[in-house]
Amino acid sequence: MSYGPSLDWLNFLLADVRGGLGPYVSVYLLTEANWDQATIGAVLTASGLVGITLHTPMGMIIDATRSKRALIVAGVAALSVCALAIAWRPSVPVVLAADIVMAALGGLFAPTVAAITLGLSGPGELAARIGRNVAFDRLGNLAVAALAAAVGTAVSLTAVFYLVPFFAVLTTVAILSIPASAIDHERARGLDSKAAAERPGPPAGWFKLLTYRPFLLLAAVTILFHFANAPMLALASQKLALSHPGREAALTSSAIIVAQLATIPMALLVGQADILGRKPLLVLAFLALPARGLLFSYADGAAWIIAGQVLDGIGSGLFDTLLPLVLSDIMRGSGRYNASRGIIGTIQGVGGSSSHVFAGAMVVGVGYGWAFMALAGIAACALVLVVLAMPETKPKDA
Known part of the structure; x- marks a missing residue:
């Protein structure tokens, strides 16, 4: 697979996009937006439960589409809008809507990256590639924790939310560096592409x-x-x-x-x-x-x-x-x-x-x-x- 470096950066930067926001939402709402703990808990719980129910439909969409790169680009763009919406207008309706979108996106990024990895990996490459994916994801988590702490301390807690669109742009560059034609979309959904060509038909129910x-x-x-x-x-x-x-x-x-x-x-x-x-x-x-x-x-x-x-x-x-x-x-x-x-x-x-x-x-x-x-x-x-x-x-x- 010749797109290993692109996948490395994709996993590293996606960890930054996801991790740069979630842990700070409740702290920001409590200390900057003056929410009480009960309201914070109710909003985050409600959005989390909605997000859980959307994981399976998200997986079905990833199976069906050949535009997996577009899913990543649209996802990081939506996450950026949510981050800025919370920073600019931290009202209950806005935060609830933004957090529902973010919870739903929790079922999009990792599975889509896994599908792209599956579609790029040849025989005998998948185990090593998935291991590298997770290693770079964890390195990204550590990097964003350090960066968010530094930005939050030196500038303000609100500034942390602006890291999300910054890393979203870098993530978009990383995913678009992988040509769409390089992804075997049959293999990316668990089909053997040769067998699918010989015996075309719908996937299993x-x-x-x-x-x-x-x-x-x-x-x-x-x-x-x-x-x-x-x-x-x-x-x-x-x-x-x-x-x-x-x-x-x-x-x-x-x-x-x-x-x-x-x-x-x-x-x-x-x-x-x-x-x-x-x-x-x-x-x-x-x-x-x-x-x-x-x-x-x-x-x-x-x-x-x-x-x-x-x-x-x-x-x-x-x-x-x-x-x-x-x-x-x-x-x-x-x-x-x-x-x-x-x-x-x-x-x-x-x-x-x-x-x-x-x-x-x-x-x-x-x-x-x-x-x-x-x-x-x-x-x-x-x-x-x-x-x-x-x-x-x-x-x-x-």
Whole structure:
């Protein structure tokens, strides 16, 4: 594949576009727009729930269109408009509409980049390319965190929103440097282009996805993984804040950075999945999560909790990188790769959103230790399911 550098920049810059806005919205609304916490929570929750429901339709659109570059360009343009709208007019109707659009775009960027990668990658290239995609995405996250912190401190919090259109322009240059003719759109939706030419016909009905046993198993372990994983950092941050008053921001930032740094080598390790196999790496990812929950249930010191975030980098880094690769194995020949990615995205959102209520109730009822133990137990169930039921999906020709 001759467009590797373009994909590297695309993933790096898209991380900047996405990451340059989301974490700052609630802080901006609270400190600059003088919103109360209840209104902020209601607006962000409502928009998030709408966004979850749109992931599957987004995947179907990505499967159907041959204008995948245009989806990226239109998406970053829409995100820029949303960022500027929030900065210029932070009223409830404007912010709600902008946040719904941003939540919907959450189901567009990563799947479209994955589809383009699939359409550009030849035999034996996909695992290494997906690993590089995630590694550059994580580097972008770290870069934008540093840049946004510097701009927000030196200029103003409002100035952070202007980074989004700046990076959107650079992202547009990166995606347009990949010619449309270089993307095999049949392969990008999970079809074998040669077989499709020999036996033309419509892709499999998308309801048929629900009959694919490996897909159903992947969906089951995905919702368990995200249910167990989503609240862990928030609970660990609360635990740190209670035991180290006045150092909350620094310790939470340290925990996030450690996890992001650990993710990068894990993403590159997935590049060897054609040699190591998919399942051993999946087992390692699902082993790291209950181990992290058990550590957090007993550890009180900041050093232990921050060090435990290495396990987050291992678990999330491996699973997030493996997911599009395993899906491409499972959906090979179906023509519904992106629809399946949308369904999995919805499942991730449901698992992650619902677990916060469960974890909060556990903390109130029995304390942090037992809450982490419960999350570790759910993660252990996912591990058992992966070990006993999930097949090795590596193609024979990989």
